Amino acid sequence: MESNVLRLFINRLEELGVETHVCDSIQELLQHLNNLVKNVKTPIPVVGIRDDLQKQLIESLKKENKNIIVIEADSSNPLPEIELSIGFPELGLSNTGTVIYRASSGIEEASLYFPETHVSIISKNRILRDIDELEGWMDSFLEKGESLYFITGPSSTADIEGEIVKGVHGPRKFYVFLYEGEER
């Protein structure tokens, strides 16, 4: 991964008001996550788990916080009130500060957008430079029937006198944690 792509990604996220942490180890990532979720009283849905490292990470987190629930596309229990959710995006885009999720159910969508706070955990190796690089990659998901969601910063509106206010519908607070993980 080119360091300037990563630097740009972090800069863009910061411009968007996203709190970003680059973690040098899984322990550090876990520590950050624990700090963030320790005071959360409601269940914490987790979406987008794909590999063993992510599974282990969530298992470790579960030990500290019993509220963690893993959401799959076919989960059939409605969500209770939720304050915070965690997700593993498929990719990031540095030039726009975007993370991209895939989903194929309303419950995954609700997990991503309903809470006040969302935390994205993404491997540094999954950051692309710009939107053009998604050609082809996206088709494989869309053809399979999976929807793709791009998130670029917190939910915002400027509908009243042009003043930018965060959190009108989707998450108001948005965190991104970067770690050394899976390759693309």
Place this chain on the structure above:
Amino acid sequence: MSLEKQVLEKLSLFKDNWPMLKNNLRIRERKEKVISEIAPEILREVRKIKEESIENLEKNLKRLEKVLEGRGAELKIAKDRDEASRIVLDLCKQYGVKLVVKSKSLTTEEIELNKVLESNGIEVIETDLGERIVQLAGQKPSHILGPAFHMTRNEVAEIFTKYYGRPIPPDPQQIVLEVRKEFREKYQRAGMAITGANFIIAENGATVLVTNEGNDRLALAFAPIHVVIAGLEKIVSSTRDVLKILKILPRNATGQRLSSYVSFHIPTMNAYPSDGVRKLRKTIYILIDNGRLQASKDREIREVLYCIRCASCLQVCPPYNMLGGHVFGYIYSGPMGIPWTMIAHGLDKTYFSQLCNTCGLCREACPLDINLPYINSIVKERYGKTYGYPSINKMLKRYESFITFASKTPNLSNKLLNSSSIRKIMEKLIGLDSRRPLPRLAEKNLGEIFTETGSPDKGKITLFTDSLIYYMNPDWAVKAVKILSSLGYKVILPSLKSSGMPLIQYGFMDDARRIAEYNVKKLYELAKEGYIIVSLEPTAQECLTNYYPKLLENHESKTVAEKSYGFFEFLKKIGWSELNKILKNLNGVHIVYHLPCHSRSKDGSIVVKEFLEALGARVYFKRIGCCGLAGTWGMKKNGYGYDISVEIGRYLVGEYEKLGGEFIVTECSVCLLQFQHLSTMPSRHPLQLVQLRSDE
């Protein structure tokens, strides 16, 4: 209420506050940096994508139909507004839907869906904050991206105070919190989510939605039924096409590199398991024709179907910024609203098109280079031919005869035109506002004082002036000729008609075509003899390069366009260093430069600013936009032009006066008239400022 009364009412409401303008200026400021990141080739590529999408509309529709069938989604085509609303109502009845959550969709505004659903007892919640505000206020959106841009925070707070039945402070943060809280319950309870679509992809059936609030996501997350309502022109061929368009849409719409939420929804989602049972979400696509197919075959206006709804044209439109979409619009508003109203609601609803002053900034701002000023003149023509042209415009159509007649006795004419009683009569008979100072006729017009001059060492030039320079300021043309001959050019002044811009402006296209034919014929012959065409007025140049080729669509007009330059653009081609040899410097002169709307050099540079700087002047420049006068448009009485024009000019002059500088300088005679009328700062044509060294 008459259009004129609506105009005056809105101007008085917005006076000194300018909410539409200020919101749009904020967006323009944000945009400046991010749109410069996009190479012109990308814009051309996106234009091509849209051209091909409309060209292949029927093929893509068939492809989409097949894909959606395979994915278990329904596709319905509605031929008009009524049919579209009826389909939605039937669906609500079929599935027992009592509450619908809508995510902003201009197309559902077009079909006025809410009225139909609400009159049948179905609760409809607009989930976009701006849309919700206007819904509660019982109004229509005033802007396609900021539906409530016309309201102050106090007005918004009053609306929510009334709605919630308790005091809501005029604080956007607080208001957002209240709405957020309320909507969470609505999302979970809704039986149907209705969204628009920024695009629909034919190859995989994805609905692409672009928002900043995320209301579309939450509406969809919980609803068991998703109805997509979109115009047929929203279908594109591939995901690749959308990725290209996304590079320019958010940048141009809101000044973001990407909007907060962009989603590619595929209609094979598991619905939210609100009852603990897993089942598929039902998705129905309703694609609306409502005039689009006819428009796709209409050569003159077809390109408005390429519009990606970025609202760039609204952001720069001077009359729209003073009035907002309730007056400058029907449901679609602003410059793009004129042809879109004709397509979707009928020609009779385009009466507001006369508020367009044909400044052309909309085309300049449009990332897809849609020729909106020309198309809007075509709409004005069709309206005029069908329902009659406004009588003031019919009078002003004969402007050239008035000037020619008055110029026969310039001293007497000037005296009469200065008399307030004569002006009152003119206001009544012709419609020229008596408060608008008129330019003074020169004692001798350019034709009378011009002598063919210079030797063709470097080349031969034919001048193309317009009425104002020809009759009112011929000495500027004389100085221009001196400069050109000093640089080694022979200059001639052929007998041409004035540019015909007012005819184009008011939609008298047959008359404009006759003028274009006359001028092009003469200029083409001269071009063939090796003459370079140089226009002294930006508007004359705009006619040669933009309007004449559109009006005539022939080889001659295209050749004339290619061979013609604005005067200062031509000087730049020669080189500023050559100019410095023959002109005295302007060291120590502080200038506020105003860029006229029709000054468009081929290389996109701001030529006169460069010219003044090359001569050593200190130039202050702020890109705001049109001066507001726009030829005879701002001379029309009251709400027909004058009052809007003065309001546009007042804001601009106020900003210019803050910049410092001794003069406002601009190369357009019309803009100068506006500044002379509204500013305490003196204003000058660049040719009034410069002096030839040989004159020492």
